[in-house]
Amino acid sequence: MSNDSLISYLTALADDEFILGHRDSEWTGYAPILEEDIAFSNIAQDEIGHALALYELAQSLGGKHPDAMGFERPWKEFACSRFVTYPKGDFAYTVVRQYLYDAAEQVRMKAHAASAFVPLRNLSEKILAEEAYHLMHSKGLVERLGNATEESHRRMQAAVDTAFPQALGLFEPVQGTEKLVEAGVARPESELMHAWLEAVVPTLESSGLQSPVRIKGSTYELSCKPGYGGRVGNHTEHLEQIVADLQHVYKMAPGGNW
Amino acid sequence: MSDTQWETYEVFHQSRRGKPHEHVGSVHAPDPQMALQMARDQFARRLECVSLWVVRSKDITQTDYQDPNFFARSFDKSYRDPKAFDAPEKE
Numbered sequence: 046m047s048n049d050s051l052i053s054y055l056t057a058l059a060d061d062e063f064i065l066g067h068r069d070s071e072w073t074g075y076a077p078i079l080e081e082d083i084a085f086s087n088i089a090q091d092e093i094g095h096a097l098a099l100y101e102l103a104q105s106l107g108g109k110h111p112d113a114m115g116f117e118r119p120w121k122e123f124a125c126s127r128f129v130t131y132p133k134g135d136f137a138y139t140v141v142r143q144y145l146y147d148a149a150e151q152v153r154m155k156a157h158a159a160s161a162f163v164p165l166r167n168l169s170e171k172i173l174a175e176e177a178y179h180l181m182h183s184k185g186l187v188e189r190l191g192n193a194t195e196e197s198h199r200r201m202q203a204a205v206d207t208a209f210p211q212a213l214g215l216f217e218p219v220q221g222t223e224k225l226v227e228a229g230v231a232r233p234e235s236e237l238m239h240a241w242l243e244a245v246v247p248t249l250e251s252s253g254l255q256s257p258v259r260i261k262g263s264t265y266e267l268s269c270k271p272g273y274g275g276r277v278g279n280h281t282e283h284l285e286q287i288v289a290d291l292q293h294v295y296k297m298a299p300g301g302n303w
Numbered sequence: 304m305s306d307t308q309w310e311t312y313e314v315f316h317q318s319r320r321g322k323p324h325e326h327v328g329s330v331h332a333p334d335p336q337m338a339l340q341m342a343r344d345q346f347a348r349r350l351e352c353v354s355l356w357v358v359r360s361k362d363i364t365q366t367d368y369q370d371p372n373f374f375a376r377s378f379d380k381s382y383r384d385p386k387a388f389d390a391p392e393k394e
Binding site (some may be wrong): 084 | 308311330331332333334336337340341343344345348
């Protein structure tokens with residue numbers, strides 16, 4: 046196993062955290078409830094903190110400095126899933142996206158608990174401790190809004206219809222992952238996706254929300270197309286926009302100190 | 304003006320086991336469990352905290368500021384004041 050495949054894997058995960066953190070921060074000052082404004086600002090900081098830790102771990106293996114990764118890299122070189130790049134939408138879309146993401150992160154970080162790469166095992170444990178509360182928050186909102194009123198149900202179902210196929214893109218394999226699986230560092234994406242489906246589908250269902258998948262024992266049937274592309278740099282204009290946005294200040298004085 | 308937010312919960316914060324829970328403010332929430340999460344985000348991120356209580360604001364019965372006689376001390380009752388000894392801070 047070369048360091049390159051591990052750097053690529055860590056970078057893809059860090060990019061997911063970095064971009065979703067920025068999307069979450071777009072609610073600061075605008076969320077429909079004051080407390081949710083604070084909660085999403087808090088989550089945004091946490092996700093960007095996770096991104097920093099993952100970039101640093103990649104740097105320790107020969108990767109670039111986190112500032113270079115986040116603020117100097119051209120948008121086409123990001124390896125985040127397309128899922129995290131889409132505009133924040135209405136609050137229902139944000140809640141559903143955050144829930145699907147938090148559940149996926151929990152599955153992945155738990156799987157890392159048995160990783161042969163000890164620093165990844167340790168970092169995942171730390172991330173998991175924080176992520177448990179993100180999940181409690183987003184799952185709590187899904188369960189309440191899914192069934193609350195006719196309008197909340199309609200908007201939450203529309204959000205699931207849009208976000209669910211996109212979320213499957215979190216499990217698009219990163220190039221070289223098979224080598225990491227062989228070395229016992231990571232688990233196959235198909236296995237993570239299955240564990241994720243088993244977690245989110247029943248929760249959505251008990252919240253009155255239909256998902257485009259049917260679980261049949263140890264297999265499942267998808268009736269939608271996963272939103273792949275991001276892991277291989279095949280992005281949409283949404284990533285271009287948000288990267289331009291978040292790199293704007295840094296590029297006014299590259300390498301400057303604050 | 305009507306409040307379009309969720310109902311409010313009063314938040315009580317404990318910095319150490321054995322210390323009293325102190326009122327630190329309030330949060331809007333749809334139910335007690337979410338109120339605890341909101342309170343955590345707002346009052347336990349920076350302050351050291353080992354426990355939080357939340358209570359529906361409307362479940363608190365309070366005295367009326369318009370009725371000062373409720374607390375009136377018209378006669379000298381200074382003999383009731385605990386001033387002859389010091390109560391140490393509980394550890």
